[in-house]
Amino acid sequence: MLLAVENLAVSYGGIQALRGISFTVEEGEVVTLVGANGAGKSTTLKTICGLVRPQAGTISYQDETINKVAPHQIVSRGISQVPEGRRVFTRLTVLENLEMGAYTRNKQETRQSLENVFERFPRLKEREHQLAGTLSGGEQQMLAIGRALMSRPRLLLLDEPSMGLAPMLVREIFSIITEINRSGMTVLLVEQNANMALSIAKRAYVLETGQIVLSGTATEMARNKEVRKAYLGE
Amino acid sequence: MEAIISLLTNPYYIQVVTMMGIFLIAALGLHLITGVTGQFSFGHAAFLSIGAYCSALMSIHLHTPFILNMLAGGLMAALWGVILGFPSLRLTGDYLGITTLGFGEIVRVVFINMKITGGAGGLAGIPRETNILLVYIVVALSIWGIYRIQNSRFGRALVAIREDEIAAESMGINPLLYKIKGFALGTFFAGVSGALFAHLMQYLNPADFGFARSFEILNYVVLGGLGSIPGAILGTAVLSLAPEFLRFVKEYRMMIYGALMVLMMIFRPYGLLGGVDFVQLYKRLKSRRKAGPTLPGNMP
Numbered sequence: 001m002l003l004a005v006e007n008l009a010v011s012y013g014g015i016q017a018l019r020g021i022s023f024t025v026e027e028g029e030v031v032t033l034v035g036a037n038g039a040g041k042s043t044t045l046k047t048i049c050g051l052v053r054p055q056a057g058t059i060s061y062q063d064e065t066i067n068k069v070a071p072h073q074i075v076s077r078g079i080s081q082v083p084e085g086r087r088v089f090t091r092l093t094v095l096e097n098l099e100m101g102a103y104t105r106n107k108q109e110t111r112q113s114l115e116n117v118f119e120r121f122p123r124l125k126e127r128e129h130q131l132a133g134t135l136s137g138g139e140q141q142m143l144a145i146g147r148a149l150m151s152r153p154r155l156l157l158l159d160e161p162s163m164g165l166a167p168m169l170v171r172e173i174f175s176i177i178t179e180i181n182r183s184g185m186t187v188l189l190v191e192q193n194a195n196m197a198l199s200i201a202k203r204a205y206v207l208e209t210g211q212i213v214l215s216g217t218a219t220e221m222a223r224n225k226e227v228r229k230a231y232l233g234e
Numbered sequence: 235m236e237a238i239i240s241l242l243t244n245p246y247y248i249q250v251v252t253m254m255g256i257f258l259i260a261a262l263g264l265h266l267i268t269g270v271t272g273q274f275s276f277g278h279a280a281f282l283s284i285g286a287y288c289s290a291l292m293s294i295h296l297h298t299p300f301i302l303n304m305l306a307g308g309l310m311a312a313l314w315g316v317i318l319g320f321p322s323l324r325l326t327g328d329y330l331g332i333t334t335l336g337f338g339e340i341v342r343v344v345f346i347n348m349k350i351t352g353g354a355g356g357l358a359g360i361p362r363e364t365n366i367l368l369v370y371i372v373v374a375l376s377i378w379g380i381y382r383i384q385n386s387r388f389g390r391a392l393v394a395i396r397e398d399e400i401a402a403e404s405m406g407i408n409p410l411l412y413k414i415k416g417f418a419l420g421t422f423f424a425g426v427s428g429a430l431f432a433h434l435m436q437y438l439n440p441a442d443f444g445f446a447r448s449f450e451i452l453n454y455v456v457l458g459g460l461g462s463i464p465g466a467i468l469g470t471a472v473l474s475l476a477p478e479f480l481r482f483v484k485e486y487r488m489m490i491y492g493a494l495m496v497l498m499m500i501f502r503p504y505g506l507l508g509g510v511d512f513v514q515l516y517k518r519l520k521s522r523r524k525a526g527p528t529l530p531g532n533m534p
Binding site: 049051070071072073074075076080081083087088089090091092096099100101103104147151 | 391397398407
């Protein structure tokens with residue numbers, strides 16, 4: 001098991017964001033957490049990254065508890081995140097953004113990763129010396145994903161990669177995620193667009209007000225009546 | 235010809251240009267803190283005063299060579315930068331600004347009340363060691379040093395923190411540690427600048443290092459253009475020379491100076507050379523020629 005979350009509880013002041021959730025991610029899977037606004041999806045990812053401290057519960061990665069590991073140390077353990085809202089460094093060039101992604105690695109590894117990322121995203125290569133802030137939303141999302149891949153993670157965390165993108169671009173981004181997974185990387189995907197998420201995931205968990213209410217394989221979930229009603233607009 | 239020579243040897247002009255160089259060193263330090271790392275500091279003058287008093291007292295009491303005293307002044311300022319940085323760099327934006335402002339006032343009041351600094355009467359009898367040549371050698375070294383820092387792996391991390399602290403943290407950068415290092419480096423330059431100031435004026439008074447001085451240096455950096463070394467140089471040159479050139483309008487001097495700043499902020503909100511980095515500009519121009527049209531050079 002690559003990642004195991006057990007009874008994780010998080011609160012912001014008096015507000016309970018997560019009420020003891022448990023889930024696992026196996027090596028090589030795409031697992032998705034779906035749910036409405038405020039269900040606690042992003043909080044879960046932030047807690048795994050160490051940006052938010054859990055109130056209770058454990059997060060173990062490769063059989064080691066990582067609850068108390070600082071956010072900047074998480075990345076060198078092999079977890080990399082594509083944060084919500086992309087958060088690219090707008091006043092740095094595309095190349096500089098990607099180099100930042102490989103901050104914990106040496107020059108040669110960086111060069112190698114850079115080649116891989118440019119191969120996957122030829123559009124980023126075209127815009128190598130352009131400032132990231134001048135890219136379109138879709139390109140920025142590609143840059144954010146490329147930047148996360150630069151550290152060669154074993155586990156890639158994606159927070160709402162479809163946010164603010166046109167449907168065509170959403171499909172493009174999701175097919176890229178599938179490709180990344182096929183190349184052997186484990187993916188944990190948080191998404192409001194349940195339809196898209198379920199179409200590429202192997203397993204899914206449905207979050208509602210800080211609790212997991214349903215879980216199973218993605219195909220099961222996509223067929224489930226309640227899920228269809230609540231998240232797929234039927 | 236004679237007029238030019240007399241202009242160049244006019245002690246008043248030499249003094250003005252020397253002073254500009256001294257404040258340029260401090261401005262470069264603040265450029266590193268505010269322009270590169272994006273942390274607001276309203277107490278830069280306090281670090282100047284720490285460097286000034288430290289080096290002056292060493293010159294008076296220990297008679298050690300000036301270069302050593304100057305470096306000691308810089309290191310002492312950096313030490314206090316770290317001491318202040320630890321608790322306050324956890325704060326961001328306005329809160330950090332207020333903390334540094336408070337620190338600046340504390341330092342000033344402490345110097346007024348200390349015996350060894352001569353208190354409110356000031357500290358006199360500092361040997362004159364600073365000359366225009368030395369100042370501009372230090373200026374050149376500072377520009378080179380800051381340029382190297384800014385374009386190093388370390389500097390890139392500072393810029394990443396300025397752009398997005400959370401994203402930087404996700405890249406494996408420890409923001410607090412890097413902010414403290416950046417702050418210490420910036421305050422080191424302030425300390426060196428203060429040491430040169432002390433050994434030019436030969437007299438120090440805590441009143442010279444109030445918050446007005448801090449804001450003056452901040453103005454140099456902001457008006458020149460945050461994040462740009464040429465900007466910091468231009469800002470310092472324009473703003474430190476303007477009051478001298480505006481002397482002919484007498485009492486309207488500060489009013490025009492103020493109006494200039496307001497107009498600047500309206501028409502060039504990112505400063506005269508905001509975001510301009512000549513080396514980067516050159517690189518981008520080169521790649522643009524290869525890759526066809528890309529982006530406007532302006533700030534996003």
